[in-house]
Each structure stands twice: as structure tokens, then as C-alpha cells.
Amino acid sequence: MASPSSSFENHLPRRVITGRGISQSLAAVCQANGWHRPFIVSDSGVASAGLLGPVALPLRAETFTEVPPEPPIDVVDTIAARLKTSGADVVIALGGGSVMDAAKVASLCAWHGKTAREFVGIGKAGGRGLPTVLIPTTAGTGSEATFVAILTDPATGNKVGVVDPCMLADIAIVDPALTDGLPAHITAAAGMDALVHAIEGFIAKVATPLARGLALEASRRIGQSLEVVCREPGNTDARDGMAIGSHLAGMTFANSSCCAVHALALPLGGRFHIPHGVITGCFAGEMMRHNAPVCADDFATLAVALGWGALDATAFASRLDAIAASIGLRTQLRQTSVLSDSIATMARDAVAIRRLMDPNPREVTETDAVRIYQSVLNCA
Structure with a gap:
């Protein structure tokens, strides 16, 4: 049996909203939190499955849908640049682990003015980034609940981790309906x-x-x-x-x-x-x-x-x-x-x-x- 020391910390998202169809309330969630310039990070699979439109249209949000599987670290810097240009006040990730991981690190990069490589390792954030709303479209990674992001370093072919409690979501929205159309192999x-x-x-x-x-x-x-x-x-x-x-x-x-x-x-x-x-x-x-x-x-x-x-x-x-x-x-x-x-x-x-x-x-x-x-x- 695991035996933690008498001193330990627990880390959880600041708020979790769950329920079938609950993602349809995203616009109201943003309004209640005073977020008026949302930026959505997603991927082509989510867009082609028809999941992006119902989220993006009510928000009139700028979107980035080019996050690839096992995202290379330079994609995060691209997202961060778009975040800064857009003047976004909240980052919304709609997708699987790759999308959520990229968005979590990009929120740090955009806020602190650093590259993704500068955050690789443990405890290097130096403070929270832009507010994040993480919405999984798969039932697997749990990235919406964690402070870990895994990226690929094209220079070595290895995966690298960004690990810091400052990346915990401001809001995690878990809507099982978003997983209904998942292909069998992804499920x-x-x-x-x-x-x-x-x-x-x-x-x-x-x-x-x-x-x-x-x-x-x-x-x-x-x-x-x-x-x-x-x-x-x-x-x-x-x-x-x-x-x-x-x-x-x-x-x-x-x-x-x-x-x-x-x-x-x-x-x-x-x-x-x-x-x-x-x-x-x-x-x-x-x-x-x-x-x-x-x-x-x-x-x-x-x-x-x-x-x-x-x-x-x-x-x-x-x-x-x-x-x-x-x-x-x-x-x-x-x-x-x-x-x-x-x-x-x-x-x-x-x-x-x-x-x-x-x-x-x-x-x-x-x-x-x-x-x-x-x-x-x-x-x-």
C-alpha cells in the first residue's frame, strides 16, 4: 500500500461543471466570469465532427483548429502568438489531451511572454497564465483535471513534460455527449x-x-x-x-x-x-x-x-x-x-x-x- 508522508498537497481544478449537454452553457459561463474575448483551441477532427460550431458560434470566438496529435512544442508558440494578437481574455480548449495540453501551455506563454521550451520541466510557470476552460471530447486523458502537459520535441523525437499546478483549469467542463460520436479505436x-x-x-x-x-x-x-x-x-x-x-x-x-x-x-x-x-x-x-x-x-x-x-x-x-x-x-x-x-x-x-x-x-x-x-x- 502506498504510504504518503504526513504532509501532502491536493490539487484540483478551480471549478468543475459536469452533465450531459452542459457544454451548451459555455457562453453563459464566460459571461458570468466577465470573459468577453474568448479564444478556442481545437483540432480538425473536432471541427469535422461538428462539435466546434455549437461552441464557437454563440461566443463569436476566434479559433485555432490546427493542433496535431502528439503536438510538437512549436505549435504551442504559434497558439500563444495568436492569443496575444487576438487580445484574448480566456483560452477555451475543446478536444482531447493534445488540444488541452497545448492550450494549457499556450496560456502560460501568452501571459508571461515566454516560449514553450522555457516551461519544460517541473514548477517553471512562475504564476498562472491566461484563464482556461478545458472541455474534453474524449474520455481518457483527464487533462482537464491535471497540471501536466505532454508535448513532442521534434529535435529529438522525445516527449517532454510541462508540470506545474499553475496550469490547473479555471473551469473544467465534462460533457459526456461530446464523446458520443467517437470512433471505436479512439474510445x-x-x-x-x-x-x-x-x-x-x-x-x-x-x-x-x-x-x-x-x-x-x-x-x-x-x-x-x-x-x-x-x-x-x-x-x-x-x-x-x-x-x-x-x-x-x-x-x-x-x-x-x-x-x-x-x-x-x-x-x-x-x-x-x-x-x-x-x-x-x-x-x-x-x-x-x-x-x-x-x-x-x-x-x-x-x-x-x-x-x-x-x-x-x-x-x-x-x-x-x-x-x-x-x-x-x-x-x-x-x-x-x-x-x-x-x-x-x-x-x-x-x-x-x-x-x-x-x-x-x-x-x-x-x-x-x-x-x-x-x-x-x-x-x-
């Missing part, structure tokens, strides 16, 4: 990532009591909903469960940490552009197998919360493997080509990400990381 990858957030946030060495409680409720909702929504995409109860479960899982790791699964995911995703949730979903079972000797009690508690019944640590890890296969993540991973001669370098880079490796309940060496990469990529 699966995002949902499994949310599950990994809950698990890693529960077992992390730095987990606070709040984080562990949030993790169990997130697990309960995700356990009831993930496989159902992948089988029945029109099931609104399952969509609602995943939206709230994902948000709670984001709150979980914001008050704890992600661990080694995410450390392994960053260099692999940065180099080979594999969707993040595909990686975390496929690697979760093998990493929990590694953690099993020190996590038996925690896994038993999580298994009950997830609705899986009484499972030992080995069976818990195998259940994660089975879900990754049943919802199609293994198939997605098979469709990518990872060069075997990259594994040693990725293992070295993953182990060097101490903000994720240090909280892991069991040490992961470079040899362990190589073994896990090889096992998952060879058996995908």
Missing part, C-alpha cells in the same frame, strides 16, 4: 488510458488519501463502462460512466502520479507516433506483472472496485492483458512497426524519466525496461 485507447491512470495513481508511492479514494471511484465507473462502450458505442450510460471515470482518474494522478507504464510510453510514442492510449493499454499488464510482488493488496482492492471480483496479483495483470486484446488495442499495436534496435535507447530514455519512475512501487532498471519492451512488442 478504446482513451478509455484504457484512463484505467491506467486510476491504477497507477492508486499504487504510486506518492499517492495521497484523496488520490486513492478518487482512484477507487474512477475504477468503479470505468470497470462498469469501458468494455460495454467498446461493444455498444451508442450506450449513453456507458459514455457517461467513462466521461466521469476518466475525469476522476485525471484527478487521481494529479494528486498522486503516473508511474512506469507512462515512462515507457513516452519514448515509444515519441519515436513511432503510436497513440498514447494504445501503448499504455498494451503495456499495463506486463508492468503490473513486474509490480506484482509489492502490490498484491492494492491489486486486490482495485480488482474489487473494478468489478472483477477476488483476483490475485498475477490474475489482475492477466485481466489487463485480456481487456487490451478484447477492445482492439493489441490489434492497433500490431499495425505499427517498431525497430528492435531502438529498444535499448528507449529503455535508457524511459528509465531516465524520474518523475514517473521514482513513484513506481517497484524499481525498474534498464534491463527490466528492455525485457518489458521486448515482451509486449513481440507478443502484441
